[in-house]
Amino acid sequence: MSKFRIGLIGCGVISDIYLKTCQKFDILDVVACASLDVDEAMAKAKAWNIPTACSPEEIIQDADIDCVLNLTVPAAHAEISLAALGAGKHVYSEKPFATDIDDGKKILELAASKGLYVGNAPDTFLGGRMQTCRRVIDEGLIGEPTGVSAFAGTHGVERHHPNPDFYYKPGGGPLLDLGPYYLTAMISLLGPVARSCGFAKRTFDERMIESKPRHGEMMQVEVDTHVCGTLEFANGAIGSMMMSFDIWDSQLPRLEIYGTKGTLCIPDPDPVHGTNIFGGEVYFKTRETARWTYKPRVQGLEEWDVIENLHGYNEDSRGLGLADLAYAVRDGRPARANGEMAFHVFDIMMGMLEAPKVGAYSVLNSTCTIPLPLPENFPQSEVQ
Ligand SMILES: NC(=O)c1ccc[n+]([C@@H]2O[C@H](COP(=O)([O-])OP(=O)(O)OC[C@H]3O[C@@H](n4cnc5c(N)ncnc54)[C@H](O)[C@@H]3O)[C@@H](O)[C@H]2O)c1
Structure with a gap:
């Protein structure tokens, strides 16, 4: 080969x-x-x-x-x-x-x-966890998708990244850094977004590097670090997201997908696999198992059912999208983690950041097609 x-x-x-x-x-x-x-x-x-x-x-x-x-x-x-x-x-x-x-x-x-x-990137949507979501949504487990929520609250990266400056310069911030994982996952399941809007703020003007070797150096913050956004998908589903570097601790992050017949719940980072979405459980509830009253929340997900994961790449597999692209080039087919989708994700995020400045929704000019599922036996599926 x-x-x-x-x-x-x-x-x-x-x-x-x-x-x-x-x-x-x-x-x-x-x-x-x-x-x-x-x-x-x-x-x-x-x-x-x-x-x-x-x-x-x-x-x-x-x-x-x-x-x-x-x-x-x-x-x-x-x-x-x-x-x-x-x-x-x-x-x-x-x-x-x-x-x-x-x-x-x-x-x-x-x-x-x-x-x-x-x-x-991201190619996390090709991992076992999101491919499991894709399979059961396509099979109709939750009925017609109607909405999504994605929440990630952290206190930034200056405690672990040795050179965290770029996260606080244009191109950085929690939305452009974390948002692509969640938005790409949503779009790979629900399709493109038609309109976005939001609110964004910068809580701290400067932040201190707390990792080694630059511990104690101050960084100027040039971007918004707490962003709340709303999405309207072309298929009519609606979504909300919050991405933040200004939250000290939280029971979030997680991604949830709502449908006419049930809910998928995807806590992230997964406690075992520990990184954005490649692996870990997908929990679900349907009409038959859902609570019928708004009772005080039970901690944990013990009452939820878990979907069997039949897919590979449940460990951190950043670069999987590059392997798929290499086969795509060889065979003249579309790559799954492709530029059209990544630009659409970028356009949505820029719209979300622009909306509060102009006081209006961003009507998106970009769009993309939903990538095909990754075959369960990839890359054997690509052998000629
Ligand atoms: N660190 C993480 O956990 C992580 C996770 C997922 C994605 N990412 C993304 O990966 C990218 C890199 O992140 P990182 O943490 O590895 O950053 P880093 O600061 O550790 O490394 C950046 C590298 O890019 C090189 N570089 C910078 N400007 C360059 C230029 N103009 N020309 C050529 N080389 C240049 C630097 O020399 C360095 O080798 C970012 O886009 C980040 O969002 C990082």
Whole structure:
């Protein structure tokens, strides 16, 4: 089988899980890595047996590389993606898709004009947990989907990330950081969003880095850090979400999906698997098992039924979407974690942040198609 040759740009915190996932797929071959910091790139190459550590420009210009894996900070996503596409390479990028709507459009237009693929994180919706939701929704367990709620309340990232600055600069903030996991999951189940609106605020002007090695340094906060939004899906379902870096502790986060016949409940992070949505239980209630009165809430989910999970990728599998994209390129079919959907998610979020400034809903110009479910036996399903 001919390999899909990957050049990694961005060798920071998230790159290890991608490199681990890449090793699981025969079709993927990471042939070079680059970062702004040469020592960091060299250490990454050594740790993961990557043949070449070089500059980002050398990866962009290397004619033997098929695809750039863009794991840079949000402010650099569009610049790197556009340069890679300009040099004739496919791109798979971390979220958010861009930091500016016009840049996002340019990425899609350039890819289309050159016949290249754009893939984008998150790919958590391809994990066993969301694929379980997809299967039972398609089978009619909860009837017609009518609504969703997604809530994630944290106190930011400055306690664990060594360089948390980018989370508080344009392109950062809880909505653009956490929102894509929940919105992509919702859209992969319910389809595109027609209108969005919301309220957003910045609670703290500056925040202190509490992780090592920069403990004690202050960061200026340039983005809203507590966001409440509302969604109207094209199919008529409605949704609410709250993404925050200003909440000290909470029984949230979770994602819930409501239908005419039942509810799916997806607490996140899962206590066992511990990361946004790939794995973990999917709980459900139907008319037969639901409470009939509004009683005081019972802690925990002991009264809920659990759906059998028949799907793979229940562990952190960031990069699964890149493997799917590699097969998509080979076979000329759409990639599941694709740029069209990622841009739509970005457009929804920017609309949500814009709405309170203009005092109106954002009517979305973008849309996307619902990706096909991931076959239960992926990647054996792709063997020719
Ligand atoms: N850290 C996490 O837990 C996590 C989880 C999921 C997604 N992400 C996303 O992954 C991306 C990277 O996050 P991270 O935590 O690995 O960041 P990081 O700060 O640890 O690493 C960023 C890397 O990008 C490189 N870089 C920055 N600007 C560049 C430029 N202009 N050209 C080339 N290289 C550049 C840096 O040298 C560094 O290697 C972000 O978009 C983030 O939202 C992070």
